[in-house]
Amino acid sequence: MAAExxxxxxxxxxxxxxxxxxxxxxxxxSRIEVRSIPQLVNPNEVAExxxxxxxxxxxxxxxFSRESLALPWEAEPKLVIGELAxxxxxxxxxxxxxxxxxWLSYAAVNRTAPILPWQAPDxxxxxxxxxxxxxxxxxxxxxxxxxxxxxxxxxxxxxQDLLLTVPASFDEEARELTRRAAEQAGxxxxxxxxxxxxxxxxxxxxxxxxxxxxVKVGDLVLVCDVGGGTTDFSLILVSExxxxxxxxxxxxxxxxxxxxxNMDLTLARVLQQRLAxxxxxxxxxxxxxLWHQCRTAKEKLFDSPEMQQHPxxxxxxxxxxxxxxxxxxxxxxxxxxxxxxxxxxxxxxSELPARQRRVGFxxxxxxxxxxxxxxxxxARFLSEQVCNSPEAGGIRRGSSGLACxxxxxxxxxxxxAAVLRDRVxxxxxxxxxxxxxxxxxxxxxxxxxxxxxAVARGAAYYGRSRRxxxxxxxxxxxxxxxxxxxxxxxxxPGMEAxxxxxxxxxxxxxxxxEAAIPNREFGLVVGEPAEFRFLSSSVRKQDEVGSLLxxxxxxxxxxxPLEVTLQLxxxxxxxxxxxxxTRVTELGTxxxxxxxRDGTQRWKLELNIREKPGR
Numbered sequence: 114m115a116a117e118x119x120x121x122x123x124x125x126x127x128x129x130x131x132x133x134x135x136x137x138x139x140x141x142x143s144r145i146e147v148r149s150i151p152q153l154v155n156p157n158e159v160a161e162x163x164x165x166x167x168x169x170x171x172x173x174x175x176x177f178s179r180e181s182l183a184l185p186w187e188a189e190p191k192l193v194i195g196e197l198a199x200x201x202x203x204x205x206x207x208x209x210x211x212x213x214x215x216w217l218s219y220a221a222v223n224r225t226a227p228i229l230p231w232q233a234p235d236x237x238x239x240x241x242x243x244x245x246x247x248x249x250x251x252x253x254x255x256x257x258x259x260x261x262x263x264x265x266x267x268x269x270x271x272x273q274d275l276l277l278t279v280p281a282s283f284d285e286e287a288r289e290l291t292r293r294a295a296e297q298a299g300x301x302x303x304x305x306x307x308x309x310x311x312x313x314x315x316x317x318x319x320x321x322x323x324x325x326x327x328v329k330v331g332d333l334v335l336v337c338d339v340g341g342g343t344t345d346f347s348l349i350l351v352s353e354x355x356x357x358x359x360x361x362x363x364x365x366x367x368x369x370x371x372x373x374x375n376m377d378l379t380l381a382r383v384l385q386q387r388l389a390x391x392x393x394x395x396x397x398x399x400x401x402x403l404w405h406q407c408r409t410a411k412e413k414l415f416d417s418p419e420m421q422q423h424p425x426x427x428x429x430x431x432x433x434x435x436x437x438x439x440x441x442x443x444x445x446x447x448x449x450x451x452x453x454x455x456x457x458x459x460x461x462x463s464e465l466p467a468r469q470r471r472v473g474f475x476x477x478x479x480x481x482x483x484x485x486x487x488x489x490x491x492a493r494f495l496s497e498q499v500c501n502s503p504e505a506g507g508i509r510r511g512s513s514g515l516a517c518x519x520x521x522x523x524x525x526x527x528x529x530a531a532v533l534r535d536r537v538x539x540x541x542x543x544x545x546x547x548x549x550x551x552x553x554x555x556x557x558x559x560x561x562x563x564x565x566x567a568v569a570r571g572a573a574y575y576g577r578s579r580r581x582x583x584x585x586x587x588x589x590x591x592x593x594x595x596x597x598x599x600x601x602x603x604x605x606p607g608m609e610a611x612x613x614x615x616x617x618x619x620x621x622x623x624x625x626x627e628a629a630i631p632n633r634e635f636g637l638v639v640g641e642p643a644e645f646r647f648l649s650s651s652v653r654k655q656d657e658v659g660s661l662l663x664x665x666x667x668x669x670x671x672x673x674p675l676e677v678t679l680q681l682x683x684x685x686x687x688x689x690x691x692x693x694x695t696r697v698t699e700l701g702t703x704x705x706x707x708x709x710r711d712g713t714q715r716w717k718l719e720l721n722i723r724e725k726p727g728r
Contacts, residue, residue, distance in 0.1 A: 116274040117266075119580075120257075121145075121311070121572025122303075123278050124249060124291070126214045127341025127373060127408075127526055128164040131253055132569035136274055140582035145318060145573045147566045150256050152195030156181035162196065164565060167249055167341075169210040170198035171230070171238055176205070186259045194252045199405070206401030207233045213245035215342040215370055217294070218280070218287040225290075243294050250277075250298035271301045276572035281307040281338075281345045282368030285702055285721045304576070306699055309336040309347035310362060310586055311571035312524035312561070317584050318574040319562035324584070325358050327559065328520060333509050334559070335518035337491070337537060340525035341373040344487055346494045348516065349586060350508065361587040363508065364516070365701075366494040371482040373408065373527045376452050379485070380407040383451060384425060384441055393439050399427055410443040411452075415530040421445050449532075456487050457536040462515055462544040465493045488540045495544075511548020522559040529564045579625070587623055593653050594618035594703055594722060595669060596693075597646030598635060598661065612646065614662040614669055617695040618703055618722070620654040627696035628658045634692055637707050637716065640678070640685035647672045647703075647720050658695070672720070679707075679716045689714070697722070 121132045131148040149161040156177055170193040172182070179189050193201065202209025210229045219242075222228055227239035240248070257270040277300075279291055288305055295303045313336055317324050328334065330353045338345040346366035352359050381403040385395045395403065403425065410423035427439040466484035482490065498508055498516035511517045521541065523534050542552035561567055578585045595614035615630070622628070650669040656662070662669070681689065691707040698704060705718040 116272060117268045119274045119276070119573050119576035120270065121276045121278070121569040121574070121576065122250070122253065123308075123311070123566075123569040123572065124214060124246065125167055125340060125526075125568070126212055126343065127167055128565065129167050129249055129253065130164055130566050130569040131257065132566060132573045133273075134573050134577055136576075136580070140577070143577060143582065145570050145577075147569065148257065148260075150195070150253070151185065153182065153184070153193060153197035154195075155197060155200075157183075159184065160196075165195050165249070165252065166199040167211075167213065168198040168202055169194050169213070169240070169245055169248055170201050170205075171208045171210070171240075172201075173205075173208065173237075176201065176208075186255055192248060194248065203402055203405035203409070206230075206405060207398055208237055209401075209405070210240060210245050211405075212342050212374055213242050213249070215374070216242035217246055217290050218283055218368065218370075220284075220286065243290050243297070246291065246294035247297040250295055250300065254299055271299055274576050275300055275303040276306050276311075276576045277303040278306050278308045278311045278568050278572050280343045280368065281309050281347055281365045282343070284368070285719055288702070304699065306572050306575055307345075307347070307362075307365070308340075308568050309338045309345050309365075309524065310349075311568045311575065312336055312338060313347075313349055313360075313522060313571065313586060314574040314578070314583075315563070315567035315571035316522055316559055316561060318570060319560075327556075328358070330358065331509065332519040333516070334520045334522055335495075335541075336522050336524060337528065338524040339372055339487060339527040339533075341527070342370060344369040344371045344482075344490060344525075346491060348498065348508070348518065359587060360584065364494075364498050366490075369482050369490055371485065371487065371490070372525070373411075375482075375485055376456060376527070377408040377411060378404050379451055379455065380411060380443060380447060383447065384443065388427075388439060388441060395427070395439075403427055407443060411448065414443065414445055414448055415532070453532060453536055456485050457533060457540070458486050458488055459536075459540055459543070460486065460488055460492065462492045462496065462513070462547065464489055465496070466490050488537065491537075491541070492544070509550075511545070511550060513548060515544065515548050517545055517548050517550050519553075520557045520559055521553060523561050524564060524567055526564065528561075534558075590618050590620060590622045590624075590697060590722060592649045592651050592722070593620045593656050594720070595648040595650070595656075595662070596705060596718075597648060597671075611663070614648050614665060615693075616656040616658055616660040616662070617693065617705055618697060619657055622658075622697055624697045624701060625699045627694060630659045630693040630695070633659065633661075634690045634710070636688040637679065637691045639681040639687055639689055639716070642676055642678050645675045645677065645718055647675065649722075675718060675720065677718070681714065691716075 116136045118133045119136050123130045132145055134143045134145045147163050149163055150165045151159050151161050154160045182190055224242045227241050229240050229245055254270045261268050328351045332351040334349040336347040348364040350361045350363045388395050406425050413423055414420055422442045422444040425441045466489040495516045509517045528534055545552055574583055577583045594617055596617050598613040598615050600611040648669045648671050653668050690710045694706040696704045701722055703720040703722045707716040
């Protein structure tokens with residue numbers, strides 16, 4: 114059955130959202146809407162919200178009465194999800210799962226094992242990061258399907274065209290685990306999309322055709338995305354093709370676990386020190402409660418400029434919880450001194466992030482960025498484009514070679530605070546003047562229409578643009594990629610068989626497109642470990658898909674090999690004739706599909722072609 118709707122899903126670290134539009138209506142009639150999400154906001158109280166806080170609370174026997182957690186579609190849910198989970202978790206953090214998305218990207222732990230809440234007591238049931246993410250996605254699916262049942266439309270979420278966003282810097286394993294979480298939640302098929310690109314698509318959607326008057330050929334847009342758990346930077350270049358303006362994403366920053374979570378914990382640590390100085394000891398679990406309360410206080414202070422302080426109440430320890438209640442407050446001055454100066458300091462573009470001194474033994478936990486200064490990470494990102502960006506010829510650069518944006522677009526919940534956006538612009542303008550350019554004016558700060566829902570709305574817009582009803586950001590391959598083919602030659606003592614390079618991705622191949630290797634078959638080793646060798650070139654831009662090279666004279670470099678066992682029932686160490694198909698996904702992953710001669714068997718090899726060579 115054809116999809117009735119295009120649905121954008123923002124599975125956020127702090128908040129999640131749903132946006133949708135018609136899959137068949139003309140572009141001018143296909144309005145993108147945000148779907149409200151009913152959730153428990155207090156015991157016995159269900160309310161509609163446009164955001165679902167990405168928190169899961171595992172209730173104990175004495176936490177709530179059973180009937181107080183009833184939802185319209187479930188009488189006795191085992192988990193509390195959303196606003197009530199966030200509220201209760203601030204009081205009892207050892208039962209709260211937060212930042213599941215950040216854990217999903219952390220390779221140092223088993224992300225499919227039940228480890229969350231992290232370091233919670235043994236009596237607390239635990240979920241894996243994949244399962245926690247799946248529960249959030251399942252909640253969104255249930256909300257959608259329940260509404261569809263009420264409206265008697267029959268349009269289940271799994272039947273729609275689904276776009277699910279992830280950080281631009283997610284590696285392939287994190288993306289695959291995201292897909293797995295979606296599959297476990299009952300989503301039949303999803304397309305993944307980078308969050309900064311989704312934010313830019315939301316801006317395009319808000320502008321209509323007028324976006325072409327806001328930028329011109331040669332403009333370079335910096336997308337600065339600071340969310341609850343991650344910071345992402347991207348550069349989008351405005352170019353021209355056949356007389357039309359086109360957009361191309363030319364750079365993506367590194368994965369940074371740095372965002373609102375870090376800020377909230379910093380505020381909690383400061384309050385912990387103040388309480389200790391006044392004679393109140395705060396243990397680890399109380400600190401977690403303080404952490405979550407600081408998040409709420411920070412948001413309210415930023416949202417209400419007239420408010421000068423916000424009260425903080427911390428439950429005591431032991432049996433005398435009420436009598437031992439500790440009270441303090443978070444002041445606006447704390448935000449100015451701690452968050453603005455600590456996370457967005459005024460620095461020169463040459464001041465790069467400090468590298469943490471490595472201690473031999475470390476406590477396992479989320480690998481937050483060693484340096485909290487977001488402006489320093491931005492300086493490094495822009496400076497790296499000098500030598501590493503394959504599109505460097507099209508990027509505006511200053512006297513020192515720094516990539517110099519002509520426009521900036523903000524995204525992420527942290528950047529809702531005008532004072533933080535102003536500081537980023539202030540720092541960036543100081544760099545631009547130093548590099549010999551004019552500072553950004555108000556018209557070059559692209560107005561983000563709705564920071565809370567931009568990613569979900571942008572994902573829906575992208576789904577619409579894939580159907581030819583909107584503008585698409587091009588993301589062509591920055592290098593030419595090859596896969597190694599072992600030559601069919603007699604064995605020679607002491608020498609490996611010569612390696613030929615088969616072009617599978619030509620330079621500039623756009624993401625979201627695919628190609629077949631014409632009229633050729635190759636032997637695929639199945640049933641035992643085999644090494645698949647990938648190669649790339651930044652200079653050979655003329656090679657086409659299917660070109661088989663025997664001598665490349667130093668123009669091609671080999672990447673890290675991939676060792677994997679491809680299974681085939683009843684076969685061990687066999688060589689199966691296959692033809693090859695390649696696809697570059699929207700997230701910059703090269704997929705090489707090996708298809709058996711009769712078409713009944715397919716095997717997939719994957720390579721992340723966004724990573725910088727040598728990393």
